[in-house]
Amino acid sequence: MPTDTSNRPTVREAFLRLMRDLGIDTVFGNPGSTELPMFRDFPKDFRYVLGLQESVVVGMADGYAQATRNASMVNLHSAAGVGHAMGNIFTAFRNQTPMIVTAGQQARSILPFDPFLSASQATELPRPYVKWAIEPARAEDVPLALLRAYQIAMQAPCGPVFISIPADDWDRHTDWVPVRQVSHTVSPDPAMLAQLVQALDRSQRPAFVVGAGVDRDDAVNAVVALAERHQAAVYTAPMSARCGFPEKHRLFSGFLPAMRERIVEALAGHDLVVVLGAPAFSYHVEGQGPHVPVGTDLWQVVDDPQVAAWTPAGTGILSSVHLAVAALLAAPAPTTPRTTPEPRRQAPQAEPSMPMSVAFVLQTLDAARGPDDVVVEEAPGSRGVMQACLPMRGSDSFYTMASGGLGHGMPAAIGVALGRQKLGLPGRVIALIGDGSSLYAIQALFTASKLKLPISFIILNNQRYAALQDFAPVFGYAPGDKPEGTDLEGLDFVALAKGHGLPGQRVDRPEVLRHALESALTHPGPCLIELVVA
Numbered sequence: 001m002p003t004d005t006s007n008r009p010t011v012r013e014a015f016l017r018l019m020r021d022l023g024i025d026t027v028f029g030n031p032g033s034t035e036l037p038m039f040r041d042f043p044k045d046f047r048y049v050l051g052l053q054e055s056v057v058v059g060m061a062d063g064y065a066q067a068t069r070n071a072s073m074v075n076l077h078s079a080a081g082v083g084h085a086m087g088n089i090f091t092a093f094r095n096q097t098p099m100i101v102t103a104g105q106q107a108r109s110i111l112p113f114d115p116f117l118s119a120s121q122a123t124e125l126p127r128p129y130v131k132w133a134i135e136p137a138r139a140e141d142v143p144l145a146l147l148r149a150y151q152i153a154m155q156a157p158c159g160p161v162f163i164s165i166p167a168d169d170w171d172r173h174t175d176w177v178p179v180r181q182v183s184h185t186v187s188p189d190p191a192m193l194a195q196l197v198q199a200l201d202r203s204q205r206p207a208f209v210v211g212a213g214v215d216r217d218d219a220v221n222a223v224v225a226l227a228e229r230h231q232a233a234v235y236t237a238p239m240s241a242r243c244g245f246p247e248k249h250r251l252f253s254g255f256l257p258a259m260r261e262r263i264v265e266a267l268a269g270h271d272l273v274v275v276l277g278a279p280a281f282s283y284h285v286e287g288q289g290p291h292v293p294v295g296t297d298l299w300q301v302v303d304d305p306q307v308a309a310w311t312p313a314g315t316g317i318l319s320s321v322h323l324a325v326a327a328l329l330a331a332p333a334p335t336t337p338r339t340t341p342e343p344r345r346q347a348p349q350a351e352p353s354m355p356m357s358v359a360f361v362l363q364t365l366d367a368a369r370g371p372d373d374v375v376v377e378e379a380p381g382s383r384g385v386m387q388a389c390l391p392m393r394g395s396d397s398f399y400t401m402a403s404g405g406l407g408h409g410m411p412a413a414i415g416v417a418l419g420r421q422k423l424g425l426p427g428r429v430i431a432l433i434g435d436g437s438s439l440y441a442i443q444a445l446f447t448a449s450k451l452k453l454p455i456s457f458i459i460l461n462n463q464r465y466a467a468l469q470d471f472a473p474v475f476g477y478a479p480g481d482k483p484e485g486t487d488l489e490g491l492d493f494v495a496l497a498k499g500h501g502l503p504g505q506r507v508d509r510p511e512v513l514r515h516a517l518e519s520a521l522t523h524p525g526p527c528l529i530e531l532v533v534a
Contacts, residue, residue, distance in 0.1 A: 012170040014143040014177055016043060021179045022150050024073050024100075026418070028061040030054050032077030034104030034117055037170040049418070050450070052443035054081045056411040058088035059441060062097045063376065063415025066242075066399060068422060069218070071098035071153045072415070078104045078164070079119040082126060087405050092160045093129040094403035095241055096216060096304070098153040099160040100146070101126065105135060107168040122164035133162040139169035143177040154184045156303035156320055158216070186303050188319035188327060196274070196299050196317065197331040203272035203297075204336060206230050209256065210244030211237040211278020212402060213303060219322040220244060220395040223276060226325055227251050230334055233341035235266065236387075237278035241402035244277060247391035254344050255387045260287025268293045273314075275300040277321040279307045280314065301325075347388040352510030355534045358382045358460060360510060362389040365430070365458070368517040372427025376400070376416055378409025379434035379460050382533075386432070396425075407440030409433050410457065414444055417453040428454045428521060435461040435491060442496055448526040449501030456520045457502070457528040459493045497528035508532035 009017070015038075019025070026047045031039070042048065051057035054076050065072035076082050082089075082103050092099050105111075106118035119125065123133035132152045136145045142165055149161040200206060214223050223245060227234050234245045238258035245252055256263050263281055267273055273296055275281075280300045281291065291313045292298045298314025301324045308316040317324060350359035362385060371393070377386065377400045392398040399416055401408040413431035420427070438459055448455050473479065497504030507516045507529060520529040 008173040009176060010170065011139055011142045011172050011174050012038065012040070014174050015146055015170075016046070018143050018146055018177050018179070019046075019073065023070050026064065027073045027075050028057045028064070028415075029075035030057050030077065030081065031075070032081055032104060032117070034078050034106060034167045035075055037167050038075065038102075038104070038165070040170075050447060051411065052446050053441070054084035055088045055407050056441050056444050056447070058085045058092060058099070058101070059408045059411030059444070060415040060418070060447065061099055062088065062092045062095060062408065063399060063412035064419045065097045065099055065415070066095070066216075067396070067416045067419025071100050071150055074099060074101045076101060076103045078106070078117055078122065079125065082119070086126065086129070088408055088411075089126055089160055090129045091401045091403040091405050091408045095212070095401065096158045097160065098158040100149050100153055101130065101160055101162045103162070103164050105164045105166040108139070108166045109168065111166070119164060123162065126160075126162045129160070130162045131159040133164075135164035135166075136169075139166070139172035140174040142169050143174055147177050147179070151180075151182045151184075155182070156184060156186045185320040185323060186318055188301070188317050188324045192315070192317050193324065193327050195315070197328060199272055199297055199299065200230055200274070200328070201334045201336060203230070204338060205270050205341075206232040206272040206274065206338075207253070207267060207270040208232045208234045209237050209273060209275040209278060209280065210234060211240045211276065212242040212244065213277020213321045214244035215242040215395055217277065217320055217322040218395065219277070219325050220246070222322060222325045222329060224249065224394075226328055229329070231338040231340055232274075233270065237275065237280070238263070238282045238284070239402060239404070240278060241400050243392040243394055243398040246394040248393070250343060251341060252344055253341060256281065258282055258284035260291060261289060264290060264293050267296065270296055272297045273299070275302070276325070277302060280311050350389070353534070354510070355508065355532055356510050356513065358385045358462075358533050359389050361460070361513065361531050361533055362386055364513050365517055366390050368514060368521055369430060370427060370521065372425070373430055373521070374398070374416060374420070374427055375430045375432055376409055376413040377432045378406065378437040379432055380404075380437070381434055381462070382460055406437045410438060410441045410444040411447075413455050413457070414448050414451070414453060417448075417455050418451070421453070428456060430521070431455055431457045433457060433459055435459055435463065435493070438493070439491075443500070445497060445500035445502050445526075445528070452525040455526045456523065457497070457526070458520070459528065459530045460533055461491070461493065461530050462533050463489050463491075493528060493530040502526050502528050504528040504530065506530045506532065
């Protein structure tokens with residue numbers, strides 16, 4: 001007997017209503033033919049943000065989700081489009097960004113014939129860098145898949161999920177799907193937390209190591225209070241993708257390098273190290289010896305059970321950072337008297353030169369930026385200088401990629417700007433990008449121009465892949481011996497900006513730098529400034 005569909009919604013109607021109920025009204029996409037049915041009669045209160053390449057689309061959605069702290073919605077083309085996007089899907093996975101990635105699929109009726117633009121084994125393509133992937137068995141199950149995908153994406157540890165949707169599913173009839181309340185946090189084990197309280201109380205010289213999880217859980221201010229209570233030195237974990245502690249605070253002691261021996265050296269003298277919201281520790285090169293100084297007690301608070309499982313030493317507490325820190329603050333104040341840690345040594349004032357040094361450029365930028373401005377960075381060759389010369393203020397002030405994959409920063413800046421705009425937050429987004437990095441996602445300038453977003457794209461042009469040249473000696477290169485393919489000469493970033501609809505300026509003299517930066521940071525819409533540096 002046929003089913004009466006007169007009072008039942010289509011898959012499209014149920015899907016869009018559920019998006020509304022989940023607080024998702026923006027779709028980031030680069031459309032293809034198999035996605036067109038999703039957007040027929042697209043609601044006027046929804047926004048479609050066009051990116052010119054699929055990896056750019058995912059990067060924008062990553063920044064938007066991080067800024068709004070809600071899952072973002074991405075729509076990609078089947079197979080090839082997902083393949084193009086995989087670099088930034090990998091970054092979203094490492095960033096622990098909640099993101100729902102949908103991709104079109106050919107119509108179910110012709111899938112047995114391996115049709116053009118179909119995705120064979122569609123759910124396998126984005127793995128292992130999505131938390132969950134599905135192509136629903138029936139068209140009627142697509143809205144239910146969306147609800148499950150949202151809950152999984154938002155559950156700690158957050159991350160991207162994937163839904164493959166055949167093109168003929170959208171007009172089928174289904175049922176409305178109500179939103180269910182699900183906890184997305186992890187509570188700490190009370191017994192283990194009590195042991196950590198005792199360890200903190202006994203410690204004479206504690207240290208905290210903070211990672212991106214502190215800011216993701218909106219726990220920066222609570223961690224500041226905890227550090228002040230214990231007079232603990234605070235370090236940023238290696239490769240941290242967000243700011244977990246105000247970098248001008250008297251207790252901030254600097255950034256740990258991604259090298260085992262140097263981490264041990266930096267933490268020497270601390271009898272207790274508590275890692276909050278980060279792996280302990282992320283390494284970039286091989287190392288030898290202990291992972292922490294001999295005799296130092298290591299504790300880790302992290303919401304990812306996989307990270308807790310591979311941590312090579314110490315005691316782990318599986319918990320959302322804000323819940324664990326709140327519980328530690330609720331414990332009795334410590335009784336052990338402590339001295340205030342030595343203040344972090346500040347970088348010397350850089351002098352003007354020709355060509356300009358990165359330190360001079362970033363110290364000038366620090367003086368010119370506003371108190372509410374946000375930095376989205378992808379200049380790995382200049383990151384050490386940035387950490388010394390451009391201190392971040394704390395919560396929601398800094399974003400970069402945790403993966404090491406290039407092509408994230410420029411589109412992420414757009415997503416962060418859109419997210420802050422949605423929340424009504426003040427300030428401008430400063431996209432601090434290396435010349436080499438920018439070329440992985442230069443198409444992002446088109447979207448920034450089209451949406452007239454308050455973003456200043458600052459390109460540090462040193463005419464090379466600096467990170468590779470500077471890192472080459474670690475792999476046996478002689479001093480001054482450059483790896484092949486690492487020079488980038490003759491690029492015109494002002495012309496590239498103009499071609500995408502943005503005003504641009506090239507600065508190569510120190511005496512005009514401050515005025516040029518102030519103009520770029522107060523421009524009413526997006527702009528690009530190319531800084532020629534040593």
